[in-house]
Amino acid sequence: MFLHVERLTKRFGGLLAVNDVTFSVEQGKINAIIGPNGAGKSTFFNLISGLYRPTSGTITFKGRDITRLPANERAKLGIARTFQTTHLFEQATVIDNVIIGHRLRTSSNLFDAILRTKRHRREEQACKEKAMEVLEFVGLTGVADRIVANLSQEQKKRVAFALALATDPELVLLDEPAAGINPDETEGLEELIVKMVKGGLTVCLIEHKMSMIMKIADRIMVLNYGEKIAEGTPEEVRNNEAVIQAYLGGSAIA
Amino acid sequence: MAIFEKRRLWLAVLAALALAFPLLVTNGYYLHMMTISFIWMIAVYGLNLFAGYTGYLSLAHAGFFAIGAYTLGILTVKAGVPFWLAFVSACLLTTLIGALVGLVALRTKEHFFAIYTLCVGYIIYLVIDKWDGLTGGVRGFIGIPAPADIGPLSFQTPVAQYYLLLFFLAAVVFIMYRLVYSLTGRTYIAIRNSEELALTLGISTMKNKLASFVLSVFFTSLAGALYASFIRFLGPDIAYVSVMFDFLTYLLVGGIGTLAGPVVGTLLVTFLSQQLQFLQDYRMLIFGPVLTLLIIFYPHGIAGGFIRFKAKREEARRLKLEANRTVAELAASRQGRSERHVKEG
Amino acid sequence: MELFIQQLLNGLTVGSVYSLVALGLTLVYGILHIPNFAHGALYMMGGYVTLTAMTKLGLPYGLAIIVSMAAVGLLGVLMERLVFYPLRDAPPLHDKIAAIGILLFLEAFAQFVWGADYQTMPTPYGDVVNIFGFTLTIQRILIIASAVVIMVLLYIFLKKTFIGASIIAMAQNREGANLVGINTNKVAMLTFLLSGSLAALAASLASPINLVFPGMGHLVILKAFVIIILGGMGSIPGAIVGGYILGFSESLGATYVSNDYKDIIAFVILVIILTVKPNGLFAKEGR
Numbered sequence: 001m002f003l004h005v006e007r008l009t010k011r012f013g014g015l016l017a018v019n020d021v022t023f024s025v026e027q028g029k030i031n032a033i034i035g036p037n038g039a040g041k042s043t044f045f046n047l048i049s050g051l052y053r054p055t056s057g058t059i060t061f062k063g064r065d066i067t068r069l070p071a072n073e074r075a076k077l078g079i080a081r082t083f084q085t086t087h088l089f090e091q092a093t094v095i096d097n098v099i100i101g102h103r104l105r106t107s108s109n110l111f112d113a114i115l116r117t118k119r120h121r122r123e124e125q126a127c128k129e130k131a132m133e134v135l136e137f138v139g140l141t142g143v144a145d146r147i148v149a150n151l152s153q154e155q156k157k158r159v160a161f162a163l164a165l166a167t168d169p170e171l172v173l174l175d176e177p178a179a180g181i182n183p184d185e186t187e188g189l190e191e192l193i194v195k196m197v198k199g200g201l202t203v204c205l206i207e208h209k210m211s212m213i214m215k216i217a218d219r220i221m222v223l224n225y226g227e228k229i230a231e232g233t234p235e236e237v238r239n240n241e242a243v244i245q246a247y248l249g250g251s252a253i254a
Numbered sequence: 255m256a257i258f259e260k261r262r263l264w265l266a267v268l269a270a271l272a273l274a275f276p277l278l279v280t281n282g283y284y285l286h287m288m289t290i291s292f293i294w295m296i297a298v299y300g301l302n303l304f305a306g307y308t309g310y311l312s313l314a315h316a317g318f319f320a321i322g323a324y325t326l327g328i329l330t331v332k333a334g335v336p337f338w339l340a341f342v343s344a345c346l347l348t349t350l351i352g353a354l355v356g357l358v359a360l361r362t363k364e365h366f367f368a369i370y371t372l373c374v375g376y377i378i379y380l381v382i383d384k385w386d387g388l389t390g391g392v393r394g395f396i397g398i399p400a401p402a403d404i405g406p407l408s409f410q411t412p413v414a415q416y417y418l419l420l421f422f423l424a425a426v427v428f429i430m431y432r433l434v435y436s437l438t439g440r441t442y443i444a445i446r447n448s449e450e451l452a453l454t455l456g457i458s459t460m461k462n463k464l465a466s467f468v469l470s471v472f473f474t475s476l477a478g479a480l481y482a483s484f485i486r487f488l489g490p491d492i493a494y495v496s497v498m499f500d501f502l503t504y505l506l507v508g509g510i511g512t513l514a515g516p517v518v519g520t521l522l523v524t525f526l527s528q529q530l531q532f533l534q535d536y537r538m539l540i541f542g543p544v545l546t547l548l549i550i551f552y553p554h555g556i557a558g559g560f561i562r563f564k565a566k567r568e569e570a571r572r573l574k575l576e577a578n579r580t581v582a583e584l585a586a587s588r589q590g591r592s593e594r595h596v597k598e599g
Numbered sequence: 600m601e602l603f604i605q606q607l608l609n610g611l612t613v614g615s616v617y618s619l620v621a622l623g624l625t626l627v628y629g630i631l632h633i634p635n636f637a638h639g640a641l642y643m644m645g646g647y648v649t650l651t652a653m654t655k656l657g658l659p660y661g662l663a664i665i666v667s668m669a670a671v672g673l674l675g676v677l678m679e680r681l682v683f684y685p686l687r688d689a690p691p692l693h694d695k696i697a698a699i700g701i702l703l704f705l706e707a708f709a710q711f712v713w714g715a716d717y718q719t720m721p722t723p724y725g726d727v728v729n730i731f732g733f734t735l736t737i738q739r740i741l742i743i744a745s746a747v748v749i750m751v752l753l754y755i756f757l758k759k760t761f762i763g764a765s766i767i768a769m770a771q772n773r774e775g776a777n778l779v780g781i782n783t784n785k786v787a788m789l790t791f792l793l794s795g796s797l798a799a800l801a802a803s804l805a806s807p808i809n810l811v812f813p814g815m816g817h818l819v820i821l822k823a824f825v826i827i828i829l830g831g832m833g834s835i836p837g838a839i840v841g842g843y844i845l846g847f848s849e850s851l852g853a854t855y856v857s858n859d860y861k862d863i864i865a866f867v868i869l870v871i872i873l874t875v876k877p878n879g880l881f882a883k884e885g886r
Contacts, residue, residue, distance in 0.1 A: 075456030087448035104456025113436030361877035365634045542704025
């Protein structure tokens with residue numbers, strides 16, 4: 001069992017954002033989570049990545065119970081994520097944004113920084129190399145020195161991917177990677193996601209663009225009002241009655 | 255690398271100017287002004303580290319400044335502790351208090367943090383104001399000694415004190431420089447940029463915020479202790495919100511989150527204040543709106559504006575270069591085609 | 600026992616003033632998510648305008664209060680338009696700093712116009728009355744009574760009128776309010792108008808007891824922040840209850856603990872609350 005979520009529930013006051021969801025992410029596959037707006041997808045991601053504490057239920061990662069682990073510790077175990085709004089530091093260069101992604105694998109502190117110790121220099125170099133490596137992977141070597149604010153939306157998404165990859169993850173959670181991207185560029189991102197999985201990573205993504213999900217996802221879970229209503233291969237989900245109901249007669253799925 | 259060399263050159267010129275200042279300007283009053291502005295700069299660097307680079311507005315820093323100053327005063331005057339021992343103790347004690355405050359305050363976010371620190375600052379002010387027996391209350395605290403000699407070095411003359419403060423300022427700038435361009439500094443900036451993102455990148459935000467806060471309090475307490483030994487008189491006013499406001503004004507005018515900001519802003523504002531001295535108590539009539547307008551229309555300050563201007567120019571140059579290259583390539587390919595044309599024809 | 604009840608009455612008076620100030624602060628926070636550090640300056644301006652209207656224009660106390668409420672309410676609107684509105688999309692650091700700028704400007708302004716001296720505000724209600732063996736000035740009764748009346752009026756306004764309902768709607772969900780056709784600009788201005796008027800009323804009621812001076816708003820605003828954290832940021836009943844809790848704790852603390860340090864009580868409460876619950880009491884978890 002790679003990542004397993006057992007009877008996960010999250011309650012905000014009177015609102016059940018995620019209700020009793022059991023779900024497994026399969027290793028080395030593209031796992032997708034879909035559902036109408038307000039279905040609890042983002043809350044679900046925040047629970048897996050550790051930004052929210054669940055009201056009840058457990059999360060295990062590679063056999064270890066991580067339900068109570070803070071987000072930064074989960075990242076160290078190998079869970080990385082991106083956000084819908086990329087949260088990048090827009091006024092800095094691409095490389096300066098990505099360098100920090102490898103920080104969790106380094107240990108130099110304030111004093112190392114002030115005294116410029118050997119350890120600091122070594123680790124700084126390692127972070128830079130890692131950044132260049134992941135930028136090459138996502139195909140942004142050419143814009144490494146550009147200011148993020150001057151990049152296209154699609155390039156920004158790639159920077160966010162690179163940042164997640166720089167943490168040396170095993171599982172990457174992608175929160176609506178194709179939001180705000182035009183169809184041509186979406187294809188590029190699809191290729192990148194497939195390439196990540198081929199490189200040995202496991203991907204779990206939330207996405208609204210059904211064509212993209214149906215094309216690349218190996219498994220799909222459907223959430224509606226915080227509850228899991230269906231799960232299976234794209235083919236199974238496409239023909240699932242409950243899913244079609246949830247999406248108003250299925251017009252959104254095609 | 256040319257930019258780097260240029261920056262070194264600028265730094266060398268500035269350092270030379272700072273070193274030569276007492277020789278160039280023999281007017282004692284200006285020397286005094288410059289020395290005091292060094293103290294403010296150190297405090298503003300403290301504020302800048304936390305507000306500018308880590309993204310949290312601490313309104314308790316005037317209080318920490320005052321604790322540093324009063325601790326030095328109390329230790330030297332009331333307890334008879336040797337000056338430099340008292341100096342180090344004052345900084346360490348304030349930093350310790352800062353660490354305790356930070357441990358609790360940093361669990362709160364944004365508005366709560368600002369309100370919390372505002373209240374901590376006010377508690378510090380009230381305690382200094384009311385605890386007559388220890389601090390002299392509203393009457394003030396007098397008789398603080400000037401810095402004691404270190405071996406052959408004596409700090410009794412204004413010029414010697416100028417160099418002493420320049421030394422401390424240079425040390426603070428050096429530490430800030432090293433920090434900002436390090437993995438640790440990048441970590442702080444990542445937290446400022448988005449705490450959620452930083453967390454999911456595996457950064458312990460609490461630990462880093464605390465370290466940044468503690469170092470920031472240390473700088474501010476250092477400024478406070480230096481203030482006490484330079485001015486040699488203390489009143490509860492130095493813990494007051496208006497001192498906090500002065501720090502913020504210096505920082506914002508200069509450029510929050512920039513290395514040069516505290517120096518530029520402090521110099522400019524203290525110089526302008528001198529020109530506006532006839533206003534005395536009413537200078538806030540001018541500076542209040544100036545700060546507010548600045549934050550609305552020019553939130554990056556002088557240094558920040560300059561950096562942005564340079565970045566923009568760089569980007570424009572890059573675009574132009576790229577455009578030229580594309581045009582050249584197009585022209586080349588067209589030429590190739592026409593040559594082929596000729597051959598075929 | 601008699602001392603205790605006397606202190607309870609004192610607490611009720613002080614608490615009424617605190618509640619009025621905290622109400623204005625919590626309204627603004629609820630609607631615009633701005634911790635308005637300049638709110639204390641509005642309070643201070645309220646004291647001065649009432650005083651000036653009485654001494655210079657010769658208006659009676661009641662009328663002077665109304666003039667002051669209007670004037671400071673408008674000042675609040677001006678603040679919203681000129682400062683907070685342009686900063687609505689800026690990083691959260693900015694509106695706080697801007698508010699501090701306004702605060703110090705208004706204080707310097709007050710000192711420039713009215714001087715730094717402490718001034719007394721005359722009141723026609725200085726007489727002492729005896730109720731069940733307890734002595735009270737009529738002014739104190741007036742404070743308590745007007746605070747209650749205003750709170751009831753505010754409640755009716757927010758619950759029973761359309762514009763009041765829009766304020767509540769906007770406090771709960773700004774974008775949603777915008778979508779259903781509420782003019783968020785108008786509501787923001789109205790909120791500042793209310794907030795300023797409440798501050799002016801509180802200052803005018805408290806001034807005959809507490810004196811008028813440029814720094815009179817400092818402690819009050821800090822305490823108001825403590826109150827709204829105590830009562831839940833943005834909560835209207837919370838501001839009222841919190842105001843009275845603080846009023847009582849202070850008057851009892853002044854008697855039974857130490858008069859010198861009674862002002863610290865509020866901050867000690869705050870430090871304890873935020874130590875235990877970093878997001879304030881009654882905080883909603885997550886978003």
